[in-house]
Amino acid sequence: MHNPETTWRSPQVLVEAQELTRYYAGFLAVDRVSFTIDRGEIVGLLGPNGAGKTTTIRMLTGFLPATSGSAAISGYDVHGDPTAVRRHVGYMPENNPLYPEMRVREYLGFRAGLKGVPRKRRNARIGECIDRCAIRNVSRQIIGTLSKGYRQRVGLADAMLSEPDVLILDEPTIGLDPNQVRDTRALVRDLGEKHTVLISTHILAEAEAICRRVLIIDRGRIVADDTPQALSDRTVRGAVIVELSGDAEEIVSRLRTIEDVEDVSLLESNGWQRVQLHATAGADVREAVSRLAAQQGWPLRELTRTRASLEDVFHRITLGRDEEPEDNSDG
């Protein structure tokens, strides 16, 4: 269970989970999850439905007790000092509960009082959050009459009210239209300049667009923890597309001899030979291909590295399948 003697890391580490575990009546929802998040990071918590994202977040924010393990926010133990933890966390739950009969500004004033924002700074702070979340034009409107996008913004403004060190956002773009999704993502990116953000999502493009680091959780366990780029390089074989002029068979056989090349396939042959190479994970064979083409005197028209998307990484990690990488050019 919780250990009151737990020693937490330096003030640079704002979120720390140590062996967090949660059972629901015998069902293991989160299994010994450990990670840290440093000041100023925007971290995505990815995982399929039912992977344990929301349970992990609820344990981190003190809304749900852990069966075992411990967690700290800004150095405060979630179990031992939940009030201090709540002062340092801005949490926007997935269902974004608001009081629909209140006006936006009135609601934020009420929440600011509950969150202990000093009375002297309350109006200024509410004004800042309203401007930051671009809800000034609806600040006198009744929440129940707002669109889903505006409600999400009100939820975000609420999360930011007490100037928390850490913002934890559970599926912040779920149910929004594409324009609202884009605006919300831009807002979260902006928030990352002042806050440490942990964002839970199963929309991979979102994590790729916003997060500097992703944690992939599957069946209650953290199965990957790195930057999207590093995960892509490490987990899935990237492909290189080459377009050369010359004899197709010779080109394919010679390309196979390049170190780290695992597989070569001819995609098109119409005067120019379009070939796809798969190299071992993390290897970049473009330089070797270029050198070979120069040695052989093959005119080279294209040499492109395609990078695996986070979606490929996600599929590979959570389903154990290596999907064909999308054509995300990086060369």
Add this chain to the structure above:
Amino acid sequence: MGETTLADGAAATGDDGLLSWENLGANAPARAFFGSLRDLVCRPSSFFRRMAVSGGLHEPVTFLAILIGAGVLAGFLASLTYFGLAAPDPATVSPQDYSAASFPARLSALLAILLPLVLVAGPLAAVMLGTLFHAAGKPFGSRNWEGSVSVWLYGVSAALAPLVAALVVVSAVSLAGYLLGIPWSGSRAFTVPLARWTYRVLCAAGLIASLAMLLLCTVRGYVEAFALDATRAAAAAVAGLLCVLVVVALCTWGFSGPGGGVGWALLAAVLLVLVVLTTLSMSAERKRTEGV
């Protein structure tokens, strides 16, 4: 990277010149309440300098509600213990005298029973009277409704403090006399006069101190909250207090003078005027704060 303990990470934040009762995010509520009450009574200038003049009335209203609750309970305890010790013998006094002697105990018991209602009605009435206080002080420099009402609410709280303290002392003296009388009945010869003297002197002193605190705090409040000079602040505070006094006296006179019907009609009229005035003031305040 050196490791730090939980205690290191949980270092307290500074209070940045904020009133601890209005910065509950950084202060434990009980500690903040007593610290702020001490400041309000002993150092009103410092208290009102740090008081916010906007940002909602939750804090001053709650502060007053706590003191009203404490006052009702202390009053109930004091009148009950005093009556227990010094009640006249029903065999030797007339029923009217006995009823008059038991009136404080009966009234305070009624208030204690209705405590939840008192805790809502008391602060609500105080906010409406605060609007009147603001309106009367406006020509002298009372700038915004929230600021004036805050000064008024904290002023009333300060006025209640000595009264509550006096009632607590009366309770303690009466209770001690009552308890001493159980094993030693002869002690009543000096405990009853002592309790009677304490009751009369302390209640009178508490009442005088309350009025002095109300005047002092409202003047200091105006000086510090709106940076008014002492003369203008005193004029604003006295005008406000007189206005409140007239309205309260009018309502009371309605019941005691012409009779029940006129009393209720007067009370309803005053309440209606106060509600309208408060609504208009709140609306103006919202416009000022939100710029809409």
